[in-house]
Amino acid sequence: MESKSRIDILSLILFVAIAALGVASVYSATYELGAESILEGRSGKQLMWFGVSAAIGVIIFLLNANFFEFFSMYFYVALMLLLVVVLGIGSDINGARSWIKIGSISIQPSEFAKYGTAFAVSTLLSSIDFSWNKGKDLIKIAAVILLPMGLIILQGDTGSALVFLSFFLVFYREGLTPAIIVIGLVAVIIFVLTLMFTSMYFSGGVVVLFLIFYAFTYSNKKLLIPSLRILGIVVLFSLSVQFLFDNVLQKHQQKRIQVTLNLIEDNQGAGYNVNQSKIAIGSGGASGKGFLNGSHTKGNFIPEQETDFIFCTIGEEGGWVYSTLTIGLFMAFILRLYHLGNRAKKKFKRIFICSLASIIFFHVIVNVGMTIGLMPVIGIPLPLISYGGSSVLAFCIFILTALKMDASRDGDLVSTYA
Amino acid sequence: MNKLRSKYIYFAVVLIGFIYILRLFQIQVLDDKYVNIAERISLRKQTVYPQRGLIFDRNKKLIVYNDPVYDLMVSVPIRLKGIDTAAFCQLLQIEREEFDTRLAKAKRASYRGKSVFQKNITNLIYARVQERLFEFNGFFFEIRQDRNYKYNSAAHLLGYLGEVNRNELKAQSEVYYEQGDFNGKKGVERFYENELRGVKGEEYFYVDKFGVARGSYKEGKLDREAIDGNNLLLSIDIALQQYGEKLLDNKMGSVVAIEPQTGEILALISSPFYNPEKFNIQNRGKFYNMAINDPTKPIFNRAVSAPYPPGSTFKPVMALLGIEDGAISKNTHFGCQGYYRLGRRIIKCHGHTFSTSLQRSIASSCNTYYCNTFKNMMQLEKYKNTEAAYNSWQTYLRSFGIGNKLGIDISGEYRGWLKDAAFYDKMHGAGRWNYARIISLSFGQGELGLTPLQIANIAASIANKGYYYTPHVVRQLENMESIPEKYLVKNYTMISPDNFDPVIEGMQEVTISGTAAHIAIPGINIAGKTGTVQNPHGKNHSAYMAFAPVENPKIAIAVVVEEAGYGSAWAAPIAHLMIERYLMGDSIGPSAREYLEKKMIDSDLIPYKYKSSRNKSLYGK
Structure with missing residues (x-):
């Protein structure tokens, strides 16, 4: 049963608004005195990519509603192959081998890999006999995610690999026990404390706490064994964190983490970007310095200011008003996407759209967080705003695919909400 | 269950959005730390230096003009990157090590801000x-105004510029100067600093991380235009000044010429002199030590700073004081046997007729006449004792500006030596000295020291018959209603105008039948007085004081030539040549006095002991 496509107008408006904000920001971030118009230079290129996306969008909307579900795994496989290819023939940019050059255009397959992985995850989770309690299913789902993550880490782009962690939000939504998330949070806390105090002091502190705990509960013999077990795990984890941090992470990665945790002050080296970006955003004040008038942006003090650090331009020139507007637009868009996911009748569509919402959510948290010093510097773009053809194209196709799925929901059979 | 979980997710999205917005509120609205940091980093204030006022002579000939100097600045030395250092060093003609040293120094001076990389770069x-x-990101020029000179002349009078020093920076009541600014250090440059300097302007720029300007701040709303300094018209006649310098070349000494009706300085020469160009900002570093180490003290402005006993040039003043005080009359004669006896001491005189009138005493420079006059004065009945008589004598002298700073508008003026009675009380004991102890004051020796400026001022006071205007070198200040008030009021001496006539007659006889008769100038009546100043350290100083024309004095002049001999031999001819040049201008050919002029110009009177250590490159072009 085919029905007419009704695109969700609110999402579309938010989508276009964010994209427009993005083009204006790129224009400002790359603006030179007496330079070209918004249609030229990098902002012009950015506009062109939105144009290409619109054209692809038209094609997407002309496709059969079930096309994506049917070819889901092919997308995944094709894009994973691309990740393998880039390892072979990719070219190095900024120390990462993430780019495939075709003529004058460079494509970054890792941006598209999220799209493909969302298909695979949706297919797996929506299969009729999937269960979180089956080991085989867990292995499958882990493999689907770890494959692109591993390939992208091999490219040398840890930031992009971390994005795949956003699928855990989807898994939680789809019934994965929150214990995993709680354990994850505890692990992060141990990680941070270990780096702050070294594993020796941390372990010592934990042992002291355990002895105090034991003094109060020594009458209860049943508690002793399990609590000793937990103590052992915590100490072991802390020791391994220390070991991994010292021996596995590279120097610049160690520094980035330390800078974010305020463990070291390094405004010239690893902390330079964050410091400059905080200065740029902070100096914007309530209402900003005005479009094209950001002295810090214009002075090129912030590296990557039209890509990963684009939020600085918005914060400096638009002030708190525009920063809030930007975050508001993103939050509204993300909430709307989750809503579209939740109202989908097909589980496949629901998971796919929620994956998109989670990925955007992750990008925004990390990207904005790093510019205002709440997150370590992880080089991932701000969706639809950061300059970059691959990122824009991948997100647009992702979003338009999701909107197409939502638009064609009338024809779907009602599925369970489980 | 999943419905609840998706609600949790909604909540997480809203919560995190909220946290971020609050964090942004904190750093953007609440905390203004970042605004300050950003301005410090990306805003640069550039000082716009005004044109310093130009300096002209009395005939509106340009003497001093501005010459830009360029300081090569480096901004944000820590971020110099991608510069072709080798090419840069080659352009600047410096070694690579030098480049590194300077950069390290710049970093020490200011890690993030601008600092000087190379000062005073030549035009070329x-x-x-x-x-x-443009190839060397992070380097830029700052332009300031140095001085340059149309004439190799008048260096002492003009003075020079230098960087403001730490004390001057601290002392300023209203902050105007910044480290590295120039101000006048000597001469009129110093005295008229506030008028000449103008007002600095400011421009605000945004700079990028390499320190390259990226556009004006707030469309230039905060910018201030520089206001150029006022031009200064001096009273000196640069031609006369140059002529005097030519005459004094290779001599140690001084010439000061004043226009008596106004107190305007026509020429002020101190020799040895130096080329003012050698002391501008660009060159002084190379020449300063040379000048300091020269034993003839070329940067010392003898005209206003060096006290000399006036010698016989003091006699007209003594005569005036004697008449005014009643010690002698206009008709007093004293006999002279060629010496003045003071107990067993004898003060020699020169060969002249036995009986001298007041006029002849001046014309022939009779010591005896003035010893008698001084003795009479010190023993006048109206005075209780010698102390009182001496103090009265001293007070008369001060009314001529002797013993005090006159207040000329160039730096470094010295008040000279004139002791009061207490000095002699201390030296000999109160009441235990009389005229005999200080008799040599009567002919300008002893504890008396006058600068050439003060001697010239005496000549001007006599020419005016009883008053003088404080000598000054300013004639007109652009944008000012008048020159400073104090240069417009007459200062009266304590001598009545009538009493000047016999003294002026005597001074006129000096050039007709007296000690300077041999160099009389046909057609100009000159009143003068020679002086041969005893110098315990070497040959006598040659001194002369004069004004002319007697009927309507246009120029009063004092000349001192150190260690040269008789006043009539050097100082007087130089003064007469100057007077002639000033009064006749270019209309006189050199013909009549060619020999005298040539002799003055060509003679080298620098004492032999100094010759080997003199450095002529200070003077040359």
């Missing part, structure tokens, strides 16, 4: 570097 190198400056 500036042009070469400026052309390619």
Whole structure:
């Protein structure tokens, strides 16, 4: 049963608004005195990519509603192959081998890999006999995610690999026990404390706490064994964190983490970007310095200011008003996407759209967080705003695919909400 | 269950959005730390230096003009990157090690801000570097005004500029100068600093991380235009000044010429002199030590700073005081046997007729006449004792500006030596000295020291018959209603105008039948007085004081030539040549007095002991 496509107008408006904000920001971030118009230079290129996306969008909307579900795994496989290819023939940019050059255009397959992985995850989770309690299913789902993550880490782009962690939000939504998330949070806390105090002091502190705990509960013999077990795990984890941090992470990665945790002050080296970006955003004040008038942006003090650090331009020139507007637009868009996911009748569509919402959510948290010093510097773009053809194209196709799925929901059979 | 979980997710999205917005509120609205940091980093204030006022002579001939100097600045030394250092060093003609040292120094001076990389770059190198400056991100030029000079002349009077020093920076009541600014250090440059300097302007720029300007701040709303300094018209006649310098070349000494009706300085020469160009900002570093180490003290402004006993040039003043005080009358004669006896001491005189009138005493420079006059004065009945008589004598002298700073508008003026009675009380004991102890004051020796300026001022006071205007070198200040008030009021001496006539007659006889008769100038009546100043350290100083024309004095002049001999031999001819040049201008040919002029110009009177250590490159072009 085919029905007419009704695109969700609110999402579309938010989508276009964010994209427009993005083009204006790129224009400002790359603006030179007496330079070209918004249609030229990098902002012009950015506009062109939105144009290409619109054209692809038209094609997407002309496709059969079930096309994506049917070819889901092919997308995944094709894009994973691309990740393998880039390892072979990719070219190095900024120390990462993430780019495939075709003529004058460079494509970054890792941006598209999220799209493909969302298909695979949706297919797996929506299969009729999937269960979180089956080991085989867990292995499958882990493999689907770890494959692109591993390939992208091999490219040398840890930031992009971390994005795949956003699928855990989807898994939680789809019934994965929150214990995993709680354990994850505890692990992060141990990680941070270990780096702050070294594993020796941390372990010592934990042992002291355990002895105090034991003094109060020594009458209860049943508690002793399990609590000793937990103590052992915590100490072991802390020791391994220390070991991994010292021996596995590279120097610049160690520094980035330390800078974010305020463990070291390094405004010239690893902390330079964050410091400059905080200065740029902070100096914007309530209402900003005005479009094209950001002295810090214009002075090129912030590296990557039209890509990963684009939020600085918005914060400096638009002030708190525009920063809030930007975050508001993103939050509204993300909430709307989750809503579209939740109202989908097909589980496949629901998971796919929620994956998109989670990925955007992750990008925004990390990207904005790093510019205002709440997150370590992880080089991932701000969706639809950061300059970059691959990122824009991948997100647009992702979003338009999701909107197409939502638009064609009338024809779907009602599925369970489980 | 999943419905609840998706609600949790909604909640997480809203919560995190909220946290971020609050964090942004904190750093953007609440905390203004970042605004300050950003301005410090990306805003640069550039000082716009005004044109310093130009300096002209009394005939509106330009003497001093501005010459830009360029300081090569480096901004944000820590972020110099991608510069072709080798090419840069070659352009600047420096070694690589030098480059590194300077950069390290700049970093120490200011890690993030601008600092000087090379000071005072010449026009030639500036042009070469400026052309390619765009290749060297982080370097830029600051332009300031140095001085240059149309004439190799009047260095002492004009003075020079230098960087403001730490004390001056601290002392300013209203902050105007910044480290590295120039101000006048000597001469009129110093005295008229506030009028000449103008007002600095400011421009605000945004700079990028390499320190390259990226556009004006707030469309230039905060910018201030520089206001150029006022031009200064001096009273000196640069031609006369140059002529005097020519005459004094290779001599140690001084000439000061004043226009008596106004107190305007016509020429003020101190020799040895130096080329003012050698002491501007660009060159002084190379020549300063040379000048300091020269034993003839070329930067010492003898005209206003060096006290000399006036010698016999003091006699007209003594005569005036004697008449005014009643010690002698206009008709007093004293006999002279060729010496003045003071107990067993004898003060020699020169060969002249036995009986001298007041006029002849001046014309022939009779010591005896003035010893008698002084003795009479010190023993006048109206005075209780010698102390009182001496103090009265001293007070008369002060009314001529002797023993005090006159208040000329160039720096370094010295008040000279004139002791009061207490000095002699201390030396000999109160009441235990009389005229005999200080008799040599009567002919300008002893504890008396006058600067050439003060001697010239005496000549002007006599020419005016009883008053003088404080000598000054300013004639007109642009944008000012008048020159400073104190230069417009008459200062009266304590001598009545009538009493000047016999003294002026005597001084006129000096050039007709007296000690300077041999160099009389046909057609100009000159009143003069020679002086041969005893000098315990070497040959006598040659001194002369005069004014002319007697009927309507236009120029009063004092000349001192150190260690040269008789006043009539050097100082007087130089003064007469100056007077002639000033009064006749270019209309006189050198013919009549060619020999005298040539002799003055060509003679080298620098004492032999100094000759080997003199450095002529200070003077040359």
